[in-house]
Amino acid sequence: MADYKLHCFAESGHSYKAALMLELSGANWEPVFADFMNGALRQPEYLETNEMAEAPVLEHKGTKLSQSGVILDYLSTSLGKFAPGSADERREVLRWILWDNHKMSSQVGLTRFLMNFLPEEKRPEQVIGFMQGRLKAAYTVLDRRLEGRDWVAAEHCTIADFSCCSYLYYPEPFGFDRADWPNIAAWLDRIAAIDGWQHPYDLMPGRT
Amino acid sequence: MADYKLHCFAESGHSYKAALMLELSGANWEPVFADFMNGALRQPEYLETNEMAEAPVLEHKGTKLSQSGVILDYLSTSLGKFAPGSADERREVLRWILWDNHKMSSQVGLTRFLMNFLPEEKRPEQVIGFMQGRLKAAYTVLDRRLEGRDWVAAEHCTIADFSCCSYLYYPEPFGFDRADWPNIAAWLDRIAAIDGWQHPYDLMPGRT
Numbered sequence: 545m546a547d548y549k550l551h552c553f554a555e556s557g558h559s560y561k562a563a564l565m566l567e568l569s570g571a572n573w574e575p576v577f578a579d580f581m582n583g584a585l586r587q588p589e590y591l592e593t594n595e596m597a598e599a600p601v602l603e604h605k606g607t608k609l610s611q612s613g614v615i616l617d618y619l620s621t622s623l624g625k626f627a628p629g630s631a632d633e634r635r636e637v638l639r640w641i642l643w644d645n646h647k648m649s650s651q652v653g654l655t656r657f658l659m660n661f662l663p664e665e666k667r668p669e670q671v672i673g674f675m676q677g678r679l680k681a682a683y684t685v686l687d688r689r690l691e692g693r694d695w696v697a698a699e700h701c702t703i704a705d706f707s708c709c710s711y712l713y714y715p716e717p718f719g720f721d722r723a724d725w726p727n728i729a730a731w732l733d734r735i736a737a738i739d740g741w742q743h744p745y746d747l748m749p750g751r752t
Numbered sequence: 753m754a755d756y757k758l759h760c761f762a763e764s765g766h767s768y769k770a771a772l773m774l775e776l777s778g779a780n781w782e783p784v785f786a787d788f789m790n791g792a793l794r795q796p797e798y799l800e801t802n803e804m805a806e807a808p809v810l811e812h813k814g815t816k817l818s819q820s821g822v823i824l825d826y827l828s829t830s831l832g833k834f835a836p837g838s839a840d841e842r843r844e845v846l847r848w849i850l851w852d853n854h855k856m857s858s859q860v861g862l863t864r865f866l867m868n869f870l871p872e873e874k875r876p877e878q879v880i881g882f883m884q885g886r887l888k889a890a891y892t893v894l895d896r897r898l899e900g901r902d903w904v905a906a907e908h909c910t911i912a913d914f915s916c917c918s919y920l921y922y923p924e925p926f927g928f929d930r931a932d933w934p935n936i937a938a939w940l941d942r943i944a945a946i947d948g949w950q951h952p953y954d955l956m957p958g959r960t
Contacts, residue, residue, distance in 0.1 A: 596851055596893055611850040614843050635822050642819040643804055646853040670878035685804055 548573035548619075551593065551601040553580050554750035555661070557653055557711035559600040561612045562619070563747045564706050568740050569625040577749040581661070612649075613641040616703035626702050636697045640704040647682045651675055652711040656718035676719040683725050690727035694734060701738065709735050713744055756781035756827075759801065759809040761788050762958035763869070765861055765919035767808040769820045770827070771955045772914050776948050777833040785957040789869070820857075821849040824911035834910050844905045848912040855890045859883055860919040864926035884927035891933050898935035902942060909946065917943050921952055 548566055552559030552575050559578075566573040578599045584590055585597045594601050594610040601608055602615045604622065609615050617638075620627035628634040655675040658667055686708060689696060697704035712720060712732055722729035735741065756774055760767030760783050767786075774781040786807045792798055793805045802809050802818040809816055810823045812830070817823050825846075828835035836842040863883040866875055894916060897904060905912035920928060920940055930937035943949065 595897060596855075609843065609847075611847045613850045614847045617846065618843065635817065635826065638825065639817075639819045639822045642821045642850070642853050645850050646858045647804075650854045650858060668878055668882055670876055671882045674876055674879045689803060 546572050546574035547604065549576050549603040550574070551576045551578045551603075552599050552748045553578050554745050554748040555714075556580065556599050556748070557649055557714065557744070558598070558612045559748060560710040560713070560744040561649075561703075561706045562600045562602060562615045563744070564710065564741070565616055565619050565623075565626065565703060567742060567747060568706075568738055569619065569623040570740070571619070571623055575747075575749050579751070581751060613638075613645060613707065616641065616707060620703050626700075626706070628698060628702055633698050633702075637702050637704040640697045641707045643685075644704075644707045647678075648686065648708055649711050651679050651682060652718055652720070655679060656711065656714060656716055659718055660716040679719055683720065683728065687725045687727045690731050694731070696731075701735065705731075705735060710744070754780050754782035755812065757784050757811040758782070759784045759786045759811075760807050760956045761786050762953050762956040763922075764788065764807050764956070765857055765922065765952070766806070766820045767956060768918040768921070768952040769857075769911075769914045770808045770810060770823045771952070772918065772949070773824055773827050773831075773834065773911060775950060775955060776914075776946055777827065777831040778948070779827070779831055783955075783957050787959070789959060821846075821853060821915060824849065824915060828911050834908075834914070836906060836910055837908075841906050841910075845910050845912040848905045849915045851893075852912075852915045855886075856894065856916055857919050859887050859890065860926055860928070863887060864919065864922060864924055867926055868924040887927055891928065891936065895933045895935045898939050902939070904939075909943065913939075913943060918952070 548571050550559065550562055550566060550573060552563055563575065578585060580599060585599060591597060593608060596610055598610060600612060600615060601610045602618070609618055628637040655672060658672050695701050695705050696708055709732060712728065722732065756779055758767065758770055758774060758781060760771055771783065786793060788807060793807060799805060801816060804818055806818060808820060808823060809818045817826055836845040863880060866880050903909050903913050904916055917940060920936065930940065
């Protein structure tokens with residue numbers, strides 16, 4: 545039996561943050577498919593696991609944790625990898641994880657969903673255009689941050705990198721082109737070069 | 753001279769989280785007006801303080817911190833108030849702060865801005881309607897959480913309460929009516945009953 549179980553689905557960038565951390569840390573883990581697209585996360589059974597109706601959820605030694613940022617923080621301690629090294633570094637890691645939740649992953653996740661997983665006639669075009677404008681501001685902050693730096697929050701790769709990068713590996717269009725953001729592009733290649741890296745669609749189960 | 757300086761502005765719910773924490777903890781603090789509405793946060797001078805171009809920023813003993821969640825975490829340690837009491841409680845507090853950044857404050861802040869601080873002819877009506885739908889889902893999660901509980905993340909009031917509540921005290925319309933959410937309404941009254949509580953427009957400086 546696996547030490548860690550991750551309730552997740554392939555399309556979820558939030559899940560991918562935790563899956564990538566588990567995989568690159570060499571954890572003994574297994575995914576449990578959470579069928580978001582068919583509404584399974586809003587069913588009473590899942591709400592007992594996570595009242596926020598979201599993936600991922602991590603199960604470890606009888607504990608259930610949700611929110612990717614909490615899971616990453618927990619795993620960096622329990623696995624002893626990709627962790628901040630000092631109190632200052634811990635705050636810097638948390639700062640970028642919060643920024644990611646507020647300005648990057650939340651808005652990329654939403655925009656990608658609207659552009660790719662809704663029937664064309666139901667796509668709210670004004671919302672999509674508006675969100676793409678906000679995302680451009682987020683890419684600007686991240687690209688500027690990575691100017692002359694290898695990693696987002698420390699001198700080494702940390703859980704903050706896994707948080708900020710996750711949605712940017714997905715192939716569906718959401719208004720992000722690596723060619724426009726050279727520092728982000730180089731950093732995505734740097735993470736993908738870590739031994740054991742896998743694409744989200746290879747690392748997590750999907751509907752097919 | 754004050755021990756703590758908080759770069760903030762009255763309309764900013766993110767700033768209010770930190771201001772409320774400082775005030776209710778009895779800290780010796782002073783606000784520094786950050787003129788967001790006139791674009792001051794995008795100027796090079798402010799970007800050196802916070803490359804994320806956001807308020808609040810806390811200054812304390814030569815350290816500058818940004819992201820309200822990081823500031824709240826720092827203050828709960830340095831002031832020894834409204835802090836989680838165990839590792840499990842710390843994770844629960846972080847879980848709700850992350851949820852707030854992802855699903856509540858970020859979306860309330862945006863919706864309120866679009867509905868109240870843009871000229872009427874520039875308001876993107878489809879975006880406003882869409883965001884209000886998402887906010888209804890967020891209020892549902894929070895109201896359900898507060899069913900039979902006094903506080904969001906622990907048996908006592910913590911920084912997670914200050915994070916989640918902040919935007920809900922503002923008077924401008926953004927699609928939230930206390931009458932629809934009885935558990936949230938009772939909890940907002942509970943926080944406002946803490947000795948020293950002040951409304952955001954009284955606690956922080958504005959343009960007038």
